Amino acid sequence: MELLLTIGKSVLFVAVVFAVTLLHVAYATYFERKVIGRMQGRIGPVEVGFRGLLQPFADMVKSLFKEDIIPNEADRPLFFLAPVIVVASVMTSLAVIPFFNNGSIANLNVGVLFIFAMASLAVYGIIVAGWSSNSKYAFLGGVRSAAQVISYEIAMGISLAGVFLMAGSLNLSDIVLAQREQPMGMFAVVQVVGFVVFVISAFAETNRTPFDLPEAETELVAGYLTEYSGFRYALFFLAEYISMYIMAALVALCYLGGWALPGFLTRALPFLELVPGIVWFLLKVYAFMFFYFWVRATLPRYRFDQLMAIGWKILIPVAVLNMVITAGVKRWLM
Amino acid sequence: MLPEIFFSYFACAILGLALLTVTRRNLVHSVLWMLLLFLHIACLYLFLNAEFLAVIQVIVYAGAILVLFLFLVMLLNLREEHEARRFVHAWQGRVAVCLLILTVVVVSLHKVSVQPTGGYTIDFINQTGHTKVLGTALFNQYVLPFLMTALVLFVPMVAAIVIAMKERKR
């Protein structure tokens, strides 16, 4: 009986996280279109519902009822499998994210590494999509994506090593708790170099502007998405936005203090303790999402050799230096 | 009972996936079966109370090595495998010899059992955390081999760049 109750609770929690995430993704597209619209002197979607608030659902219905086209020469099983790989691996990383105190589906000791592992699985979906479509544009998109993600994952991991060293743990909850007594209550201040490297790699890792070369529409039609239509296209879209949320959550948890408030703030204003932690967490996540959209509206796309040069010649050395200095400071000065 | 069922599933899956991996004509399919195989092996490591190694297995093997394979298969566009002969001419003999070795190994191994001798009990690892236990051992007792790993990784990096670089025109 006890066991059944526990299982029931977990299943309910999983279902809630799943549903809430899907809703957030729907409104992230709306948010993005509004933000970019305003930045470009337009007003964004306004037609469907009050101020266009039902626009995401209209888009969803549209993509569900579109014709599902499969190229003749495509490798059919892999063509079907690719979007599933992407969505499944991205969704799995949601399991280890603590949304509030003790609020993760699975509190793993190697939580951050788990997210890395899942992110590296998601790239298979993209490569396989590019290869199985049997089209030149899709293929180029897939190859580009493979090279890009391998390169930036290294910089990302090494930049996070500084955080691991400061927190002394790979558990996301422990990392959040370790930040309470830091300056400003976040690692972003003391680990500012790692923070910048991580943010840049996060953009590359999620294939967002200015690193959206795998789907660069001016060169590759739509990159690895070229041959996809209807529901499968929507799945890729879903996965892209969830992975943006995962990266935003990782930034919020590892660098911006997660659901916890800095110690000095709660001592000065004790009533802030009453606000549930998920509010602070979501605030930080949405601030980072806004940053994603802001960058997209501002920066042009890099060339591919520039992308590789930034990754290998700047970000990785800087991240390694940051790690070594952090380790030295922690060993001899603290 | 439950551990045995789980182990049997993983053992059968690992062997089956390995067979699928090595018999495919299409290299991309082969690499993808191997991806699934590595995920199963990572789960097996979780049984053995080695969570850090399980995640590293996924990150290093699935995230780096297999992507490298896939990247190369795609870069060289190796589709000619479809026409070329899949196996060498007289493959039956080699398989027979290998199966003979397997039989010998299995017969000699299937009764092996050991007594725990070290101090790293399951409780100790669970209490300290696997990552910390492994890291402490690695950076204290095995720090010299660890530093040598840096060399082992650095030399191939240079070598790979030099080998794969196009020759400059004189």
Add this chain to the structure above:
Amino acid sequence: MIPLSWYLVLAAGLFIIGMVAFLIRRNVIMMLISLELMLNAVNIMLIAASHYLQDIRGQILAFFVMAGAAAGVAIGLALLIAAFRNKETAHMDEYTLLKG
């Protein structure tokens, strides 16, 4: 508790599959893949033995094997690219440039 010998037999099976494939497949990439299979079999054996002996050394060794595997693949694939430039194939039997 699963006996250690089960893990050892599983590792042996995986190793032999890798070995057979290395001997009978002639595609360079396929041979590298079977090398990886063999290394993984070794890792399973090391980690299982480490767990049952309650000794961390096996896992440390498995860690080094992973590093070595990554290094080996990088070199192998670089060699393949170099070979592919001279002879447009990844088939082992086609590399006959040394034959008189």
